[in-house]
Amino acid sequence: MEKIIIFGVSQLASLAHFYFEHDTPHQVVAFTVDRDYIEENEFRGLPVVAFEDIEEKYPPSEFKMFLPISFKQMSFLRKAKYEEAKAKGYQCVSYVSSKATTWPDLNVGENCFIFEDNTIQPFVEIGNNCVLWSGNHIGHHTVIKDHVFITSHVVISGCCEIGENSFFGVNATVRDETIIGKGSLIGMGAIITKDTPEFSIWLGAKSTMREGKSIDIDSISHKTKG
Template sequence: MKKYIYGTTELGEILFNCLKECNIEIDGFTVDKEYITDNFLMSYPVVPYDELKSSAENGEEIGIYVCIGYKAMNENRRRAFKRIKADGMKIESFIHPSAIVKSDSIGEGCLIFEQAYIGPYTTIGDGNIFFPKSMLSHHSNAGNFNFFSVGCSVAGNVKIGDNCFLGNNSTTKDAVNIGSYTLLGAGCYASCDTNEYDVIVPARGQILENKRSIDFI
């Protein structure tokens, strides 16, 4: 089976780096023709998506890693995922060998990067991305197409809907419900249930006027 990374942004490059490290071969990258700016990325061909679609229609087996990030609250990734499936291609998943994944069930097309931790008795839907050192603790459930940024920490018994974004180092209290399309800003503490499309942010750090680092340490 031929395998391609869908997406030529930094996320595609990050996955490429991991796949290479794990000796997982790909045949190239793919995006819609109008987004192709270069015919090669990382010395691999960038193939117009329609060409792969035609090959699939002609019976060729093609696997796709969906490498679309969190823009539009992960909606672009969800759309790409549905389209690729409808076009008869296989959605690939990736779990880095250093990740600890004890989940009861994981959906299709999840990308789980270095040292992510997914605890026991958890369930994970489709198209979720777990960046390095993100954590989803025991008995928690995540729906589909969520993005867990670097170092975010979700406690036990949490229910996360779909298309959420959990910013880096955000912390989610145990046993809360995080509504779909919730945005947890970097470094915030989500201590209560959220409704759909809610945004939680932390107090902002501030630059001290008329002070310099060497005044302190």
């Protein structure tokens, strides 16, 4: 049983503790945050230790770390803290839900948080420090690079390349063989059918109303078929 420290005392940290407690062999022994943000000495019944001092009380030779930090600043905040933990000598564990659909060849990096109901097809590669919230489809041969945050019910089709620090809002869709540039913000419901430049912003999918009534679609179809 590996002993781990979770960074943060937020809702994400609470979720991480719950998942590790109920769905992994890991044992969470403490939480850590930057000293300026410590308000109480305990969280979920475990000690809260200043990140500045963490290696003294929980040395990286004996403990590992998990950093479930949000997508703020396009996940560059999470990237920075992950790199600080690595500089302290910690190995960072990943969580892949037992309720996700995966295949034996799945390649997942460190400090990834992959929730339930993700369908991850064969030959997918996921880098370090990525978050895949619940209910996404990741198509075959897709490569997701480091520090990517994918919310829920996102469809990334096959053979895509997802640049580091990209963000995907709920219900976004990406066409197959598409390259998403580094730091791209793909907003809720966006439909991406072409490569995106680095740090570009894509918001919304415009729908247009066509002529006719929905109730007439079948009859129109029958007439067309003769």
